[in-house]
Amino acid sequence: MSIRHGLLALLEHGPRYGSQLRTEFESRTGSTWPLNVGQVYTTLSRLERDGMVVQDGEDEAGHPLYAITDSGRVELRSWFENPVDRTSPARDELAIKLAMAVGAPGVDIRDVIQSQRRHTVKAMQDYTRLKAQALTAVEKNGVRERDDIAWLLVLEQLIFQTEAEARWLDHCESRLIRLSSTAPAAGPEPASPGAAAGAAGMGARAGAGAEGAARHRP
Numbered sequence: 001m002s003i004r005h006g007l008l009a010l011l012e013h014g015p016r017y018g019s020q021l022r023t024e025f026e027s028r029t030g031s032t033w034p035l036n037v038g039q040v041y042t043t044l045s046r047l048e049r050d051g052m053v054v055q056d057g058e059d060e061a062g063h064p065l066y067a068i069t070d071s072g073r074v075e076l077r078s079w080f081e082n083p084v085d086r087t088s089p090a091r092d093e094l095a096i097k098l099a100m101a102v103g104a105p106g107v108d109i110r111d112v113i114q115s116q117r118r119h120t121v122k123a124m125q126d127y128t129r130l131k132a133q134a135l136t137a138v139e140k141n142g143v144r145e146r147d148d149i150a151w152l153l154v155l156e157q158l159i160f161q162t163e164a165e166a167r168w169l170d171h172c173e174s175r176l177i178r179l180s181s182t183a184p185a186a187g188p189e190p191a192s193p194g195a196a197a198g199a200a201g202m203g204a205r206a207g208a209g210a211e212g213a214a215r216h217r218p
Helices: 004-012 017-031 038-048 070-081 093-101 111-140 147-186 193-207 210-215
Strands: 051-056 063-066
Touching: 004 038, 004 051, 004 063, 004 147, 017 038, 017 063, 038 051, 038 063, 063 070, 063 111, 070 210, 093 111, 147 193
Parallel strands: none
Antiparallel strands: 051 063
């Protein structure tokens, strides 16, 4: 997550101090990615070092104000104009967990998938409920209320994300079941006995999970 660019975007609306930036960032994103003041000031210091922001006096309470520079505006424009890089995806804990669970001794991958599916469905329901609240706020406050609209968009992204995750978990389970059905047919002396045995083991553990998958679908 680019806190750096998020702060630059907020500063484009005028000078602000650290706590103010934190509050506005969390209001815009519904505290989905909460910041602490230390993170904000650390990022501001780096932006100042890189010539993206400058200190611009103080407010009436003595808070140091920061303002975006021309270099900061160029950096911000570039961020908006260029797509987010997906060629180097961030580490995904769930994908890593399932990868490690495959063939792990004493681990039933079916249970891992089922447990995650329950959590994912619960998260999807919570996000959907929050979306209804956000829609009400937008209808009440009008489309000009920037924070309400921004929060609504973040929520919808989270809903799409959890839906995709639920589909992927279904796919993982189906894949393991297919491997279970094909592994024995590979012959008594497969080219890679270890791989075949691993696939059979995975499938055996996943096979009983098909019905569970259907039960826990939203």
